[in-house]
Amino acid sequence: MRASTLTVVTIVALLLLVAAPETAIQTQETNTHRLEEVAEGVYFAVGTGSVFVMSNALVIVNDEDVVVVDSHITPAAARALIASIRTITDKPITTLINSHFHYDHAHGAQAFGDVQIIGHEFTREKLTGDPMNEHTFLTSKARFDRTLGRLEARLANVTDVTERRELETQVEFNRAHVQATQEVTPIPPDVTMSDRLTLFRGDREIQIHFFGRAHTGGDVGIYLPQDKVLFTGDMLLGGISYLGDGYVGEWAQTLQNLKQLDIDLVLPGHGPGFRDLERIDYVQAYYRDLHDGVVRLKAGGATAEEAAVQVDLTHHGDTLGVNQAGANLEAVQRIYALLDGTAE
Ligand SMILES: [Zn+2]
Known part of the structure; x- marks a missing residue:
């Protein structure tokens, strides 16, 4: 019985080895992130909860370097992303691309140190303006301050041990984020583009497209033509995006322009990736x-x-x-x- 089980296991293992493609797609889990390899060397980076990251990022590992799209909400969140990237490659991160100017995608930039930052002209304008007084940033900051205050007040009065421990964890998590926010010094892109810019890395082409105004005045999509993967930031999510800085009247046309690309997989700035492109029709409508x-x-x-x-x-x-x-x-x-x- 034992021997035959082992034999079966061995045969299955051998079959798997034979069946496995030359470069197996894999997912890397760290204590802060899940890096899902969606195409060879292309990782969709999603926070797993221990550090507040608020948004997704894209990590593109090339022959010689690494290109990252979006830097999360704070330098602390970005450092956690960088540490996670270090578990898959030791190649230098040379380039950071901003999908748009919003704090939850751009305020981790300083953690990357001396890299080239690429963004739309509008994104540079916003990040060289008064980013710490943008209403989206202030609203989020106020929400966190309030939540922390409320949790601390509850913690001061709770006696039940289990409840207390749970509250302590929540307080710690929120306090860490509030403190991390105090460290933020937004860094604007030092390379800007208006309609399109392409990076060539060995055989890989990384296209940066502006399709028109949508979620902000300067959203860009990062498109990998060989893999037909498009990282959309917040101009296209699985559902309705935040509209408070948006151009709702132009948005459907912008997405129409985006649809001209040959897309297999959409990776949004929030939420899971998706392949059912009729979702674009739904939000357009x-x-x-x-x-x-x-x-x-x-x-x-x-x-x-x-x-x-x-x-x-x-x-x-x-x-x-x-x-x-x-x-x-x-x-x-x-x-x-x-x-x-x-x-x-
Ligand atoms: Zn946004």
Whole structure:
């Protein structure tokens, strides 16, 4: 019995060896990240919870160097990413690409030290402007400060041992992030592009595309034509993106431009990767209908607050889970501001 089991195991192992491709795709788990190899040398980097990273990154290991897309939310989160990269390669990280300017994708940059940082002109403008006073950053910071305060207050009063331990873990996690935020000194790109820029690394081509305004005024997609992989930052997620800095009226067309690429796998800035490209159609339709609906309500005299309650997008329930009337107020206010010319 024992011998025959061993024989079977040996045969299966041999078969697996024969069947395995020359360079097996693999996933590397560290104590902070999961690095999923989606194509040879191309890793989708996702935080696993012990350090607050807030966004996904892309790691491209080339013949001579490593190119990273996005740096997470703090230098501490970026250092955890770099340490994780060190478990798969010791090649130097030479280049960091910003998918867009938002704090949760760009505020870890300083941890990379002396690397070239590539981003859209708009991203440089934002990061050389007043990034620590951007409303998205301030809102997130205030939320964390509040959460930490609330948890600390609860911890001061709790007596149950299990509950106490759980709260201590949460306090520690939140405190670490609040402290990590104090270290942030945003670094703007030192190489900018407007429409397209391509990096050549051995046989690998890394294309950086601006398809038009969408989630911000300077979102870029990082496209690997040999692998048909596209890292989209926040211009394209599996569902509806944050719209508070967006150009909702232009977004569907921007995604139409993106669709011209031959795409096998989309890797978004938040959430899991996906291959079902009809998801792009779903969000395109939503942005189009949201914009049209808000424009119509505004023309009828509605305030932004009223429009946010009244606009009915429930026909996107099946595709995007929009199950009740109304839309995000910040999104509607943003559309109003653009229509009124009070935002640009
Ligand atoms: Zn964003």
